[in-house]
Every structure is written in C-alpha cells, then in structure tokens.
Amino acid sequence: NAGVMQNPRHLVRRRGQEARLRCSPMKGHSHVYWYRQLPEEGLKFMVYLQKENIIDESGMPKERFSAEFPKEGPSILRIQQVVRGDSAAYFCASSPGPGYTGELFFGEGSRLTVL
C-alpha cells in the first residue's frame, strides 16, 4: 500500500500523558499536513511541514502541541499533557513538492481518546 500511513489508528491516554501520532506520506511526497476533526465538526488545519521545516503552523494550539518532519522517518504530531478536549481524530495528508496543484491525499486517521 503506497498510501499515506498513520499509526496508531486508535490511541487511549489518561489526562496528563503524552500522545505521539505518526504519519508516513505517500512515496515521493515531501509535504505533510495535519488536520484535527472534533466530533460533529469539520476538519481544522493544524500545521503544514516539509522535510525539516515547518511552513505554516497557524492552526496549532499555542501550548502542548508540536509537530516535526525529520529528514528521515515519519512526521510526528506530539501532544503533551493531554486533556479531554484533545479527544479527536487526527488526520495526516501529503502532497508532492512545490509546483503541484491538486488534492491532498489523506490517511485513515488516528483517533485519540483521553480518559
């Protein structure tokens, strides 16, 4: 399967713990986008990354949330000291490099439940 791979698909954490969500983009894609979907809501943009560079983090909460996309390995969305309001589905999407105009390719999502 050469699609966008996200893991874990389901993650349960207690309040105060850390959550790490991983995303491997499609083969040949160098851009990664993270979105959050809260219950009964649409997808909200969080952050856009290229390899080793954050391009746009305008949708990231100011505290506890961080993202990276290292030279090697998957992109990581990290949530520290989780709270119940962080319970949501987190989707990763990827696209090819600069100059591409088209759709984003989405993964199956990681569903975080905070107890």
Place this chain on the structure above:
Amino acid sequence: AQSVTQLDSQVPVFEEAPVELRCNYSSSVSVYLFWYVQYPNQGLQLLLKYLSGSTLVKGINGFEAEFNKSQTSFHLRKPSVHISDTAEYFCAVSDPGYGGATNKLIFGTGTLLAVQP
C-alpha cells in the same frame, strides 16, 4: 482569509432520488475547489476537483459538481443515490498562500448524506 460554507449539516434522501449538497466559498482570488467523502471511521477520499477549464466537473461514483464563479458556489449533485452513498461530504477550497506554493485546504463543516430505503 478563505472560508467554506456548507449550509446543510444533514440531508436525508430516499434511495434513487436526486440530491444536491450545497457549498459556497469566499475568496478574492482564483481558487481550486474539492469535494471529499468520508465513510464512518475512515479517512477522506477525493470525489472530484475543479482546478480550471470546464465548470462542470465529473467525479467518481456518479457525482458531479458545477463551479459558479458569480455565485461563488460549488454544489455537488448526483441524479440517483444509493444506500452506499451514505457518508459525510466535505467541500474544500485551496489556500494559495505562499505564492501558490502550498496545497493547504480549508474545509467546510461537512454534510451528512443519509440515504434511506
């Protein structure tokens, strides 16, 4: 900033009936428009997209959409729905920030299409 409005949060329809899901966008520049479908507990799958050219765009599963620049709309239609079309449908517009070097999408809040037998 760009935004997308999906006026209907839920659209119930009987099987084999036609359906239209509405989408309006706000933008002062040229845009790219997309419709995605999300089945329960799954990711988003592209239905169709408008980048340029013909304003009537055909997608997968018999869906089509028409780009109307004067009304800033991109409504999704299907002449005859099936039970299997029951899903959440999202309209999205591209954000041409960074000189067009990004594919960041802004999504509407979604419309649940509920097809009844």
